[in-house]
Amino acid sequence: MKPLFDDLIDVMKKHRLRISKQRLKILEYLVHNRHHQTVDQIYHELHPDLPTLSKTTVYNTMKALVQAGIVKEIGIDEHETRYDITKEEHGHFKCESCHNVYDFPINIDDGLKKGGLEGYLVNSKNVYLKGICPKCLLDIKLVNTD
């Protein structure tokens, strides 16, 4: 269920967020590039197109989108915050070789043991795995069989 651009604009309006040129470009970029980019990556990708763009604006916009529930923060790596604009529940896998983040299907509730969270109010759930992705595993094998 990939949210459409126009739907997201409506969500922004409902949250009384203004639709600026900068925010439109950032939102458009997020919708078309679902690879969990960092603020730095978003900034550098959009800068050629929008030369006055400031990194502070990207930070501000991402914070506003998070508060509006349009994107979710991904904290799989200590040193960088990434973002997720997809709605379905899924986990995140970070490859320790190429550093890309991949989605994978998951049902977190299936893993929760009964009674473990009795009385807790749960607002957000994240599953983070790390390891080596298939592409990098192949590269490693190719190097080793020289």
Place this chain on the structure above:
Amino acid sequence: MKPLFDDLIDVMKKHRLRISKQRLKILEYLVHNRHHQTVDQIYHELHPDLPTLSKTTVYNTMKALVQAGIVKEIGIDEHETRYDITKEEHGHFKCESCHNVYDFPINIDDGLKKGGLEGYLVNSKNVYLKGICPKCLLDIKLVNTD
């Protein structure tokens, strides 16, 4: 399965880590206070007892313990790294009100859907939930029923 102090010393020796006064105190503290403290907390708790202790030493020691497999990093919150010295699989819940981190039982593999991670080599798994803990929920209710 709580690892015993002496077992951990052996693990350190196997990894060719020296047993300094500082490392002993830190390890002892971690074994007896399993609340996923940050470096800053560990430093401030041990400082009265070990006045020459440097925060850099705590950072260095935690890194060494992670590499030796004795503790695991917990990245549930962007702005702080916490540590875990318990071996059994479990998830982490961070209360957004009191900021404490609680463990809860989980079996991550039960939630993984078949085929979702075909071909991936998984090295580590983390489940992070956020919300309000029972104690804080009670406090909130008490305030609201005035």
Place this chain on the structure above:
DNA sequence: GTATAAGTTGTAATGATTACAAGTTAACTA
């Protein structure tokens, strides 16, 4: 007991993120 590699320490550097203040603009109203 000595040698030396490893550990400790304080200070400086790094890097992501936030604070702030001045200028700009989206959106509402008349």
Place this chain on the structure above:
DNA sequence: TAGTTAACTTGTAATCATTACAACTTATAC
């Protein structure tokens, strides 16, 4: 459609956890 104003944008400076570094100290092996 113009005027008003709160919200947004921007660049710079501040913050804060973590790391780098270099001099000093010590655990461990011989």
